Amino acid sequence: MADRYELRLPALEVRQGDRKIYCFAVDGKKLHSFAAVSRVRRDDDSNLQGYQRPEVLSHIRGIRRYLESDNAMLPNALVLAFDENVRFETGARRKDGVDYSVPGELVIPVDESLPDEDKPALIVDGQQRSAAIRDADLVEFPVAAVGFIADNHDDQRSQFILVNSTKPLPKGLIHELLPETSGHLPPAYARKRLPAQLMTRLNTDGQGPFYGRIASPTSPDGNIKDTAILRMLEHSLFEGALYQYRNPEDGSGDVDRMVQHLRSFWIMVKDTFSDAWRLPPRQSRLTHGAGIQAMGFVMDSLTDGMQAEEVDCDAVRNAVLGLMPVTAWTSGMWRFPDGEQRRWNGLQNTPNDIRLLTDLLVRAVHN
Numbered sequence: 001m002a003d004r005y006e007l008r009l010p011a012l013e014v015r016q017g018d019r020k021i022y023c024f025a026v027d028g029k030k031l032h033s034f035a036a037v038s039r040v041r042r043d044d045d046s047n048l049q050g051y052q053r054p055e056v057l058s059h060i061r062g063i064r065r066y067l068e069s070d071n072a073m074l075p076n077a078l079v080l081a082f083d084e085n086v087r088f089e090t091g092a093r094r095k096d097g098v099d100y101s102v103p104g105e106l107v108i109p110v111d112e113s114l115p116d117e118d119k120p121a122l123i124v125d126g127q128q129r130s131a132a133i134r135d136a137d138l139v140e141f142p143v144a145a146v147g148f149i150a151d152n153h154d155d156q157r158s159q160f161i162l163v164n165s166t167k168p169l170p171k172g173l174i175h176e177l178l179p180e181t182s183g184h185l186p187p188a189y190a191r192k193r194l195p196a197q198l199m200t201r202l203n204t205d206g207q208g209p210f211y212g213r214i215a216s217p218t219s220p221d222g223n224i225k226d227t228a229i230l231r232m233l234e235h236s237l238f239e240g241a242l243y244q245y246r247n248p249e250d251g252s253g254d255v256d257r258m259v260q261h262l263r264s265f266w267i268m269v270k271d272t273f274s275d276a277w278r279l280p281p282r283q284s285r286l287t288h289g290a291g292i293q294a295m296g297f298v299m300d301s302l303t304d305g306m307q308a309e310e311v312d313c314d315a316v317r318n319a320v321l322g323l324m325p326v327t328a329w330t331s332g333m334w335r336f337p338d339g340e341q342r343r344w345n346g347l348q349n350t351p352n353d354i355r356l357l358t359d360l361l362v363r364a365v366h367n
Contacts, residue, residue, distance in 0.1 A: 003112045007034065010107035013088050015099075023077075023089060023149045034108050035080055036116035037127045039287045042294075043133035053129055061171040062187060063132035067141060074143055077125030081150040081159065083266050085109050106147070119145070124159050124256040151328045175199065175226050176216050188366040194246070194253055195233040199226060201259050208263040208269040209277065219279045223280040228289035228349070230345030233262075240300030245308075264311035267297045268320045289349035294357040298323075326364045333366030336360055 011024035015094045029043050039054070066072055091104040095243070109120055123130055126143075133141045148159070178189060179197035202210040203219055214229055215222035236242040237253070246253040268300060273286055281288040302319050303311050328334050328344040336356060347353045 005110050007108040007110050009106045009108070009332055010251060011088065011104060013090070013102040013104060015101070019148065020088075021052045021080075023144070023146055024106050025144055028130060028143045029138070031123075031130050031143075032134055034110045034119055035111055035121035035123050035130075036119045038122045046063060054186060056128060058174075059128050060132045060135065063129055064136045066133055067136045067138065068191075073127060076110060076126075076129075076142075076145045077144040079124040079159065080121045080145055080147040081124050081146050081155070082108075083120050084149065086147070086149060094324075122150075129287070155277075157325050157364055170217075172215070172226055173217050175212050175230065192230060192234065194237060195230045197255060198233050198237075198258055198262070199229050201255060202262060204304065205259060205263060207265075208259070209266045224287050224292065225281070225289050225349075228292040231289075232293050235293075235298060236300050241306065244305065261308040261311055262299075262305065264308070266295075267302060267317065268312075268317050269295055271318075273327070273329055276327075279330060284330050285344060285347055288329075290346075290347045290354050291329065293349075293354050294361055297358040298361050298365055302365060322367075323361055323364055326360060333362070337363065 007026075007030070009024045009026055011022045014021050014023060025270070037055075067074075086109070087107050089105045089107055090102055093102055129143070133143065150159070174189070175196045178193045179200050199214060202208055203212065203214040203216065203222065205211055210224070210229070212219055213222050213224045214226050215224065216226055232248070233242070237246050237258075242253075242258050245255075245258050245261070248296075276284045276286040278284075278289060285291045296319075304317050306316075331344050332349060333341050333343060334357070337360070340356075347357055
């Protein structure tokens with residue numbers, strides 16, 4: 001194919017007030033022959049140029065792996081800003097059709113020898129997706145796109161801010177949706193799917209101590225942070241007592257036995273520290289993120305390698321009971337081996353404080 005040609009794409013021209021947008025599909029492999037990314041930078045006079053952040057390679061790799069998986073789909077449209085060299089040619093329309101949309105062809109001049117700054121289109125939204133398609137080991141991957149003819153760079157930058165200003169989904173909603181999600185997920189979400197599934201089971205387990213206690217979109221009265229529970233479960237699944245029930249090959253696991261394991265241990269915690277367990281995190285460090293995660297480490301230390309049916313035993317119960325002299329969940333002082341002392345609510349949900357509390361508790365159960 002010649003270096004210069006016209007790409008003619010079936011499109012729909014949609015009128016929005018005084019503006020027009022063009023909805024069309026294009027092979028993502030051809031996208032970079034006529035579209036570029038406007039990188040944000042300052043010129044020699046400190047004037048702002050462009051608007052896009054650098055490529056996020058880890059994000060691109062994640063999307064690429066997804067695209068190369070079976071049944072991959074990208075339903076979200078890319079957004080392109082065209083210059084005046086792109087035109088729309090109206091096609092035949094139905095007499096009884098609506099007047100705000102017109103079928104036709106989008107005609108994009110392609111000159112593969114042009115540098116990026118002279119290409120007739122800029123990618124306003126979707127640079128990571130388009131880069132992943134570019135790098136993917138695929139012959140073609142058609143994507144939906146929406147384009148508009150920009151008046152100038154300020155117009156492009158305004159549209160870029162608008163399409164990227166949508167508030168991200170709340171993490172709590174994502175955690176709630178993950179267990180019911182099938183198919184390929186980005187690695188960060190795939191790792192959390194089993195912990196999220198377990199968390200949902202704990203929150204709906206009428207026989208367990210966490211029943212209705214974990215805050216989520218469908219459990220608005222819960223007062224234990226879902227993120228604290230997820231971190232506790234994730235550590236145990238990958239490095240602790242729950243690892244034995246997990247299939248490291250496919251990420252699945254024996255959820256019923258995991259729930260039994262967790263239920264047995266945390267019922268002991270609830271029974272041993274019943275007053276602290278009833279209180280919300282602002283009144284109790286046991287239900288606070290630091291307490292949940294530290295006690296999760298205690299569970300791993302006491303029950304690692306123990307079968308779910310064996311967890312409910314005197315040895316574990318007595319070990320948890322043995323923590324009473326060193327804990328200050330709702331009042332008093334935490335007294336650490338190195339001489340440091342903190343008020344009961346002086347511990348925060350930070351890695352250092354969680355480590356400090358974990359060391360104290362794990363040391364106590366093994367003395």
